[in-house]
Amino acid sequence: MVSFTDLFLTSLLAAAGLGSVLPPRIGTTKDPKIGRLSLQQVRNPRAHKAFNGARATYRTFLKYGVPAPDYLKKAIAHIDEEQEEAYARIKRDTGSAAAIPINEVDIAYVTPVTVGTPPQTLMLDLDTGSSDLWVFSSLTPSSQIRGQEIYTPTKSSTSQLLNGHTWSIRYGDGSSSRGTVFTDNFTIGGLEVKSQAVQTAQEVSSSFTQEQSLDGLVGLGFSTLNTVRPSSQLTFFDNARPNLDEEVFTADLKYHATGTYDFGFIDSKKHNGTITYTPVQPSPGYWTHSLSGYSVGSGAFQSSQISGISDTGTTLLYLPTAIVTAYYRQVQGAQNSQYYGGYVFPCASTLPTFTFGIEGARFTIPASYINYTRISPTSTTCYGGLQSSSGLGINIFGDVALKAAFVVFSGTNPPRIGFAPK
Numbered sequence: 001m002v003s004f005t006d007l008f009l010t011s012l013l014a015a016a017g018l019g020s021v022l023p024p025r026i027g028t029t030k031d032p033k034i035g036r037l038s039l040q041q042v043r044n045p046r047a048h049k050a051f052n053g054a055r056a057t058y059r060t061f062l063k064y065g066v067p068a069p070d071y072l073k074k075a076i077a078h079i080d081e082e083q084e085e086a087y088a089r090i091k092r093d094t095g096s097a098a099a100i101p102i103n104e105v106d107i108a109y110v111t112p113v114t115v116g117t118p119p120q121t122l123m124l125d126l127d128t129g130s131s132d133l134w135v136f137s138s139l140t141p142s143s144q145i146r147g148q149e150i151y152t153p154t155k156s157s158t159s160q161l162l163n164g165h166t167w168s169i170r171y172g173d174g175s176s177s178r179g180t181v182f183t184d185n186f187t188i189g190g191l192e193v194k195s196q197a198v199q200t201a202q203e204v205s206s207s208f209t210q211e212q213s214l215d216g217l218v219g220l221g222f223s224t225l226n227t228v229r230p231s232s233q234l235t236f237f238d239n240a241r242p243n244l245d246e247e248v249f250t251a252d253l254k255y256h257a258t259g260t261y262d263f264g265f266i267d268s269k270k271h272n273g274t275i276t277y278t279p280v281q282p283s284p285g286y287w288t289h290s291l292s293g294y295s296v297g298s299g300a301f302q303s304s305q306i307s308g309i310s311d312t313g314t315t316l317l318y319l320p321t322a323i324v325t326a327y328y329r330q331v332q333g334a335q336n337s338q339y340y341g342g343y344v345f346p347c348a349s350t351l352p353t354f355t356f357g358i359e360g361a362r363f364t365i366p367a368s369y370i371n372y373t374r375i376s377p378t379s380t381t382c383y384g385g386l387q388s389s390s391g392l393g394i395n396i397f398g399d400v401a402l403k404a405a406f407v408v409f410s411g412t413n414p415p416r417i418g419f420a421p422k
């Protein structure tokens, strides 16, 4: 038989958050035959603070009506104080920084970062589709620099040459860069990584030279894709992860507006409703996952697993030809132009929306995102934000799709990616 006193003590300790130190709490089942009460205990889920023994002893004095000695009350305060200090010392890092479109059609987004001591500020493209952190630098030939900010390692007291290491990268559009490697302090949005591998460009292709608003890239793909040799280097996220509150970073990219990248936390003010997660295949190193299907305008949703990569460094949405033709079939005057290298249509066309599925959730890309840009400032022909992936060998969920959602890149084990409405 369980006495009233035991029940009282148990409920008192549970209420005091001490339930976690008790054997499991008591559930109740009544046995009609013998009128006995058997109680199965479960943990108090709310008991997350450390145990204060002095407080437990104090309560025992109370329980038996014995005045507690003064030293006991002081002991309770001493233990509480030390526990609070301990919690404060477990510093947990987070960061938050702007994602600024570099031109009027959101061709890419750049984020202010600092490198070195004293800090040198550069505007870099955070790119989940690659894993090299490279910058225009004092080692880049001046003929290849046109207005970009550069990192000068010799001006940083914390820079160190990574002797004998080089890198070379080529992107999907044929643009490329290569060079040498330093380590230095690197921060994004207040989140610092000491001794981050910073790849200094000794050569960049003309398309980077022409992009004066972009001083380099921060690869946020998996570190397996890093091109530094003889030993590959870790991405900023992989270096920061052990100190982050949560092993995540989020992308809140916006149409013709500045959004944010957050590291180490999920800002509930940036999304509405639930985040739908889906598994990520981390090999060979992209954020590879599947869509659960699509629909065009108000058409019926077509369920089908569409594997691809969520890539913040790619401007447009590239999907299988069958889906893309189904979309542009709804657009009067649309055609797949070899001359312009993709689907184009009269700029005055009324475009349908495009909806993609993540598991059971649905995300609709507004027509305006797909009316991407005029072929030229005076042209009446426009280029689509949705294009065929047939030449790429992979489907790419680029910025046109990602800016329609709040996206959580979760470096947990196993990795996963989450999409939420916003």
Ligand SMILES: Cc1noc(C)c1CN(C)Cc1cc2n(n1)CCN(c1cc(N)ncn1)C2
Residues within 6 Å of the ligand: 107, 108, 125, 127, 128, 129, 130, 171, 172, 173, 175, 207, 208, 210, 211, 214, 217, 311, 312, 313, 314, 315
């Ligand atoms: C193109 C383009 N994309 O963004 C910008 C800026 C441009 C303009 N262009 C003149 C310059 C340029 C080319 C690239 N970039 N910048 C950024 C990285 N690129 C990627 C990343 C990635 N994950 N996948 C494919 N390419 C290619």
